[in-house]
Amino acid sequence: MDNPILWTLISIQVVMGAFDTLVHHEGSERLAWRASQKTELRLHGVRNFFYAVIFLCFAWLEPHGAFAIALTLILAVEVMITLWDFVEEDMTRKLPGSERINHTLLALNYGAILALAAPYLLAWSSLPTGFVFVNYGWWSVMATLSAIGVGLFSARDLLAASRSDRLKRGDPAELVAALPPRQHILVTGGTGFIGQRLVEALVAAGHFVTVVTRNPKKADMLSHPVRVIADLDQVHNADHFDAIVNLAGEPIANGPWTRKKRAKIIQSRVDMTDGLNKLIQRLESKPKCLVNGSAIGWYGLRGNEELSEQAGSTPAFVHDVCEAWERAATQAIQYSVRIVRLRIGLVLGVDGGILAKLLTPFEFGGGCVMGDGQQWMSWIEQDDLVRVIAFAIANKAIEGPINATAPHPVRNVEFTNALAKVLKRPVFLKAPHWILATLLGDMARETMLGGQRVVPSRLQNYGFVFRHPRLAPMLRKITGAKPQQAGIDAHQQRIAAK
Structure with missing residues (x-):
């Protein structure tokens, strides 16, 4: 031949x-x-x-x-x-x-x-x-x-x-069981990683959902029935919403932070939130609650310090982004709207976010520790975050900043080893600090090499119970590890706890 x-x-x-x-x-x-x-x-x-x-x-x-x-x-x-x-x-x-x-x-x-x-x-x-x-x-x-x-x-x-x-993840309606029946919810960023799962849960539970998206074609991936609009001007003054969930914003960790990128990251969040304030102002029936996205980057880079909602901040671009976003959201207070500012950690799920980017490299032996691996990673499982959002809407006592993170943050080296163990792959590689900083600049220094050790003090005080409080069992569950091995790990953890 x-x-x-x-x-x-x-x-x-x-x-x-x-x-x-x-x-x-x-x-x-x-x-x-x-x-x-x-x-x-x-x-x-x-x-x-x-x-x-x-x-x-x-x-x-x-x-x-x-x-x-x-x-x-x-x-x-x-x-x-x-x-x-x-x-x-x-x-x-x-x-x-x-x-x-x-x-x-x-x-x-x-x-x-x-x-x-x-x-x-x-x-x-x-x-x-x-x-x-x-x-x-x-x-x-x-x-x-x-x-x-x-x-x-x-x-x-x-x-x-x-x-x-x-x-398979079970009935998504259970994630929003805290909500009263037949709520009218407006969601911005509903086609994103978090928003898609939130919309799926709300629709499955029989709520009425309106999604604002700059790209209506992406709405094809959403659960239906759902109302999709491309602009807030399409909302009529007589429309009624019980709550608004604001998750829209330019991705922050998908490339170097050029001057143009920095401006777009902040402006995309502030513009949408300002638009929501104007919408609330003209609505004849005001929403009871605005759950506004933010991030643990608000605290800046704090090393090993444990950070509750009472902690202050240090200068950093991630702080500037979150501060501008939260400041814009608080303007809705003048309309007697309860504001919840969710300071969200790394959201982990196999459908998207940072974990989705890591799974394939790790599966093929390309997992690596970032820098020295000692930076803290404060995380939350995707479905737990959806439950937090529903909990915040339903609980009238909750307002102000809320740390949306699991109660047990881990260092990067712990995260890397836990993911490699779940996938049964070795970890041989390290990404040196200087390479990441040279290639990606401040984006790497603040999001990959820096970190925050955040704890959800207020959520736990209000009685929220995490389904996934610890990293290793959570990773094993969402990646579909075999049940018998999960049982062995749980047994080992109980022994270690004693």
Whole structure:
């Protein structure tokens, strides 16, 4: 099969397949962490296994007789699996345009490969059964490396499919059980990581939800029925809201803080909050409560100091952002609206946020400690945060700053080791302070290398009970670790506690 055109097409198939896997399956879609994609993951796992067999065979072996017929059947089965995969994808998720285009190109290119390979397979099938060793130089090396790659992803996808059922999170309506029935809630930032889960819980519980989003197309991912608006001007003066949840803002940790980026981070939050103040002013029926997002960055960088809501702040850009946001929110007090300022820690969930960015690198052995690893990470599990928001709306005594963090913060090295242990992967790497600071500047120094040791004093005083107070059991639960191992860890923790 010494045909440069055929090998070129195989190489193109490998590149497009790698792009689809890394950019779509692992990147934007994160299929391995979606409970709904169990069947798709199994299809990918089996198909990648067949690809590994095909690549290895093409690389080093010329199959004759029955073996050539078997290889032909494998190539045909791959077509059937791909068609089944197309149907499954359309039934279970909305594919991005780039993925649809890539799938079309993969199918066309695979057809061309089959057309060029057919004469070879036909000729080989008439020969006595056996294998003949071949070597096509670089082409054989490329095919071998490709076989190793798809083989690894085959194993990974099949293992991911086996844990899919353990990723199911139960009835989201339970997360907002603290709320009175049939509340009218306005949510800004409802298409974000936190907002999506909040909206899902509210809708499941039968509440009436209005979502403000700058990109209405993103509303396709929301639970329905939900009212979606692109601008607060679309709200009528006679509309009624029992509460407003303000989570909208430019992402803060997705790149270096240039002067333009800093301005956008602050302005996006202040402008939306000012817009809400104007809305509240003109509403004939005022909302009873505004739950306004903020962050533990309000405290600045405080080293090992334990920080309750009574703690002061130190200068930092993250403080400037939170202070401007909170100051804008407090203007609603003049309209007799109860203001709750949630100082939110690192929100952990497999659907998004910092944990979603870390899971794939850690799974493939790329986990690392940031700097010296001694910086504090004050965190909260995603569903616990949704419960905190509902608790704050329902409890009329709560107002002012509230630390929305789990009661047991950890250092970065503890976090790294806990995540690696849950995923059963080693940690060999460290990201030196100077590299992160050089590449990302103040963004790294304040969000990755700095930290705050925050405790939720007021929440606990009001009687809020966290479902996930400690990191390791929480990570094991949300990543779908096997129950028996979770039981062992719980037993070990009870022994350690004694």
